[in-house]
Amino acid sequence: MARIFCVANQKGGVGKTTTCVNLAAALHQCGQRTLLVDLDPQGNATMGSGVDKRSLEQSVYHLLVGLTGLAEARVTSPTGGYDVLPANRDLAGAEVELVSLENRENRLREALQQFDADYDFVLIDCPPSLSMLTLNGLCAAHGVIIPMQCEYYALEGLSDLVNTIKKVHANLNRDLKIIGLLRVMFDPRVTLQQQVSAQLEGHFGDKVFSAIVPRNVRLAEAPSHGMPGVVFDKAAKGAQAYMAFAGEMIERAKAF
């Protein structure tokens, strides 16, 4: 059975895509059959996986509006080895088109259902909003992974996301739970970051992953080479943190 995880945070630039791409590649390296679903019209997860978003014949957009299926739209990341359901600008139009479609928030869930046996992990990279696209991600998932920076406003933004997850759990997807908070772009030299990190642990206990992803320039450089950081520079601190995170995810997924 595939365990499906949504990587969500309505803020942009908090490390969702970096987390998805590196976790997918790290899981693949650990022998897990993995699919990465790019649900962001920016297509950053697609490009960061070494797939050219400008030359897609079919994408997650076509899948959501019912023009294609997963078997036709998925491609294999040439650099990461995992499968990708890619996205590009076309997806921006899906938001409007979905409104008039039946069962609009469950389109992704239904499309993934028939491929349950193909994967151990499915990771969904959400756009920076609580939109119909994110809703499709949350309805398809068993759990949510929330990457966050340990800064002053981080907790404030978190309550909106937690409320949305609670509403989706109550009304649309009883399977959904928060798997954990992942501290990313962490700089231990900054006292405030240490304080917020300790606050998170106090507040959320074992919902906070033990792995901490440091601020690491090699992770930021990797996408321009169309490569996950864990492939681009295995020895870098950021890559090692994502490998440790993958190990933790494999452990937590066993509890499902």
Ligand code: ADP
């Ligand atoms: P999101 O998907 O939430 O918008 P991204 O994953 O695209 O966020 O990250 C935003 C920017 O920060 C990108 O330029 C990315 O390369 C960079 N970045 C992400 N994680 C790290 C990290 N741990 N260290 C350094 N740069 C990072």
Ligand code: MG
């Ligand atoms: Mg992103």
